[in-house]
Amino acid sequence: MVQQKVTMDWYSGLPVELPFGLIDIEGLPVPPINRRLPVSCRDDLILLDGEPVPVRMTGSADDALERTAIAIEACGPALQLDAGEHHLEVAPGRSTGIDIDRLVLRSVGSGASSASDVLPAVRVVDWSKTSRDLVATASPSPFWLVLGESFSDGWRLSSDAVEVPAAPVLVDGYANGWLIDPAGHEGELSLHLEWTPQRIVGIGLLVSLLAVVLCLALARKGRRDEGTDEAAVHLIDPRGGLAVTGNRTAVGVGVLVAVGAWSNLPAWPVSAPLLGVVMGLVLAGRCWRRILPLLATVLMATAALMVVIDQVRFRYPRDFIWPTFFDQYHVIGVLAVLCTLAEAIRTLLARRAVRPAGRPPGRQ
Numbered sequence: 120m121v122q123q124k125v126t127m128d129w130y131s132g133l134p135v136e137l138p139f140g141l142i143d144i145e146g147l148p149v150p151p152i153n154r155r156l157p158v159s160c161r162d163d164l165i166l167l168d169g170e171p172v173p174v175r176m177t178g179s180a181d182d183a184l185e186r187t188a189i190a191i192e193a194c195g196p197a198l199q200l201d202a203g204e205h206h207l208e209v210a211p212g213r214s215t216g217i218d219i220d221r222l223v224l225r226s227v228g229s230g231a232s233s234a235s236d237v238l239p240a241v242r243v244v245d246w247s248k249t250s251r252d253l254v255a256t257a258s259p260s261p262f263w264l265v266l267g268e269s270f271s272d273g274w275r276l277s278s279d280a281v282e283v284p285a286a287p288v289l290v291d292g293y294a295n296g297w298l299i300d301p302a303g304h305e306g307e308l309s310l311h312l313e314w315t316p317q318r319i320v321g322i323g324l325l326v327s328l329l330a331v332v333l334c335l336a337l338a339r340k341g342r343r344d345e346g347t348d349e350a351a352v353h354l355i356d357p358r359g360g361l362a363v364t365g366n367r368t369a370v371g372v373g374v375l376v377a378v379g380a381w382s383n384l385p386a387w388p389v390s391a392p393l394l395g396v397v398m399g400l401v402l403a404g405r406c407w408r409r410i411l412p413l414l415a416t417v418l419m420a421t422a423a424l425m426v427v428i429d430q431v432r433f434r435y436p437r438d439f440i441w442p443t444f445f446d447q448y449h450v451i452g453v454l455a456v457l458c459t460l461a462e463a464i465r466t467l468l469a470r471r472a473v474r475p476a477g478r479p480p481g482r483q
Contacts, residue, residue: 373399418455
């Protein structure tokens with residue numbers, strides 16, 4: 120019998136199927152399970168400076184089968200550590216069947232008091248996407264401040280009360296940590312965390328805003344009117360089907376547009392020749408000249424509507440992988456962009472085809 124088992128994906132928050140595994144084979148005798156774990160020492164789980172450290176597990180087999188936490192304890196002589204750096208390594212669970220998630224080393228004579236008895240409490244004053252303002256209660260000894268997010272040198276810590284290290288160090292294999300020594304400071308300690316790369320993003324946004332304002336100003340001012348000897352008269356086809364180019368040029372441009380569309384939309388190969396045909400008909404004056412921007416608007420609105428419908432139906436988590444849930448609608452947006460580009464080409468060719476009277480063809 121095959122049973123489907125799922126678990127929640129840590130990144131997306133969606134259920135994913137677990138890999139294949141054998142639970143039971145009918146017809147084979149199952150030996151009785153020892154309800155207590157073996158109390159013998161094992162030296163294949165922990166290495167300290169390359170030397171094995173014997174430990175034993177304490178708990179029941181039921182806890183192990185349920186994958187609940189099981190305690191381990193040293194079963195050899197006390198560790199003798201010299202001053203300086205030491206390398207502590209645990210064996211991977213895929214080779215031993217046991218995942219060691221946490222180790223606590225305690226000095227002899229320290230008693231059974233927990234480290235949490237002397238750790239300061241941390242209160243969040245302000246929390247945003249790029250900064251944290253924290254207040255830690257008084258502490259008589261140094262302590263670690265851990266930010267449980269993926270490690271990055273972009274995080275910086277500062278404090279007006281004591282000197283703290285600005286750059287983080289790797290903690291727990293993924294998080295950001297700072298060792299804070301409050302020596303000489305009494306009372307609460309104010310701390311500030313900031314994601315410094317956001318400053319560059321802010322500068323980029325400001326430059327982009329200034330560029331948009333400049334473009335709008337230039338568009339409003341327009342080109343300087345050089346004047347003409349005679350009044351320019353433009354005749355516009357009231358039917359909206361003004362021929363921009365000859366038939367041969369229209370066919371050539373349509374083929375180029377079709378090739379470009381095919382290279383950008385391999386998933387929808389039929390759309391490329393259709394877009395090329397529409398482009399050629401518009402240039403030859405045999406199709407409504409506003410059909411391309413209309414298609415672009417309809418396609419983009421359709422893609423946006425489908426995204427909204429799927430989001431309402433499935434409640435996708437709004438995180439950095441959110442756009443990947445709508446890959447099936449990406450081609451619709453690309454097709455809308457291609458229609459917009461084709462309309463830009465048509466507009467450019469139309470402006471080149473219509474020249475003011477009395478101006479030589481070489482001047483614009």
